Amino acid sequence: MSRSETPADAAERPPLSPLEGGRWRPVRPEELLRREEVSEAGGSRELPRAPSLERRQELERYLRDRPADIEAYLELAAIYRQAGRSVEATRVLKQALESEPEEPRVLWQLEEASLARALQQLQDVRQVAQRLHTPEADRELERAQTDWACRRVEVCQSRLQRxxxxxxxxxxxxxxxxxxxxxxxxxxxxxxxxxxxxxxxxxxxxxxxxxxxxxxxxxxxxxxxxxxxxxxxxxxxxxxxxxxxxxxxxxxxxxxxxxxxxxxxxxxxxxxxxxxxxxxxxxxxxxxxxxxxxxx
CATH class of the missing domain: 1.25.40.10 (Tetratricopeptide repeat domain)
Structure with missing residues (x-):
């Protein structure tokens, strides 16, 4: 938030997408494809606005005793995503896969996490490279671009296989x-x-x-x-x-x-x-x- 920006102004500002450097969340096809038309099925379910700390702790305790409840894993991962805690979200989703290795919703969310992290890193590195204009920054940008392409290849191949x-x-x-x-x-x-x-x-x-x-x-x-x-x-x-x-x-x-x-x-x-x-x-x-x- 800039010095001249009030908290109310910041609250009204729409959240940045991962492509724009915002926090991690499922990447919508319209953000990545930039196509003339987007499938109506392409949107992601909107997450709760303010999941409570108590609910997160409740789900963590619940899953210790019931490690096969996929719905609980998905809800907990969604709470971590909204809080911008991508590492914890990924951990929860990987735990879910231990119970259901072929669960399509969990696989899809993990793939989205991989894409979103690569996009976030590419955006951050590009901003640094534009500011510094050094060979080291350019090499890091090239590495981030390569990683983004590799993540897209992996996710597309996985989804086409399914x-x-x-x-x-x-x-x-x-x-x-x-x-x-x-x-x-x-x-x-x-x-x-x-x-x-x-x-x-x-x-x-x-x-x-x-x-x-x-x-x-x-x-x-x-x-x-x-x-x-x-x-x-x-x-x-x-x-x-x-x-x-x-x-x-x-x-x-x-x-x-x-x-x-x-x-x-x-x-x-x-x-x-x-x-x-x-x-x-x-x-x-x-x-x-x-x-x-x-x-x-």
Whole structure:
């Protein structure tokens, strides 16, 4: 809280998300995916506003005698999360897994904890690097970025193993693999998502960037055209803008005088459709999937 800010002002200010450096809590897909549309199932159950110390102590005592009560573990972990005590929340969830190793709600919460901690650390390190501008800070930022990508890969692979129908996670997985420089794996991961209308625009956009990274420029151009120009699946303006900017850049570098004007025309149209965009943004950072059935 700043010196000029009153306690009442601070109370009215909305809490920061983990992406913004706020305290740990389950990460909502809309915070990580930054997509045009978000599944209605993607939200997390709101935690109680002020769980009491007595309730926390009561649950700790209760679980000593009844270590198989998953609902109690989840409630206790939620109380620790709200208090910003991620270590204790993780401890409680791991204890729950000792009783029910395959309990989907507990697995999901542990994965959210892993993602949220990596995001928190990345945010903190980025702020330090921007302030110090030293080689050591830059190396720490690179390490934090790598850790964030690794956590996304682990969580996506785990959730896809449990439910292979979550095609949007294949896009997230591919992007994280791309961030790690594992381009061939990213290309393979995208395969099923390319056939899903909702996922296809972003999937083709990432595919194009991966193909370009391994020197397959002409195939990258085809992927970017599929991302931006498929009439059957209209792409959001941000994706069209990114895809056509990338295609125009590669076509100019390769000297493709026949198609370069077409890409530039499509780029101008994408810019007109997204006037607030001053430059094509990179693909959305990443995401977790929706929570499993039942209260988190």
């Amino acid at each position: 439910d292979a129908s979550q095609d949007h996670l294949r896009v997230v997985l591919a992007e994280a693999l791309r961030d790690l420089g594992r381009y061939d794996e990213a290309i393979e991961a995208l395969g099923p998502a390319l056939l899903v209308d909702r996922e296809a625009p972003l999937a083709y956009l990432i595919l194009g960037h991966c193909l370009q990274a391994v020197g397959r420029d002409l195939e990258a151009l085809a992927a970017w055209r599929a991302a931006a120009l498929r009439r059957a699946v209209p792409a959001p303006p941000r994706i069209r803008l990114n895809a056509m900017q990338a295609a125009a850049d590669v076509a100019e570098r390769l000297g493709l005088s026949g198609t370069l004007p077409l890409y530039r025309q499509a780029l101008r149209q994408a810019q007109a459709d997204a006037p607030s965009e001053t430059a094509p943004p990179p693909p959305a950072p990443s995401a977790t999937g929706p929570s499993p059935p039942g209260p988190p």
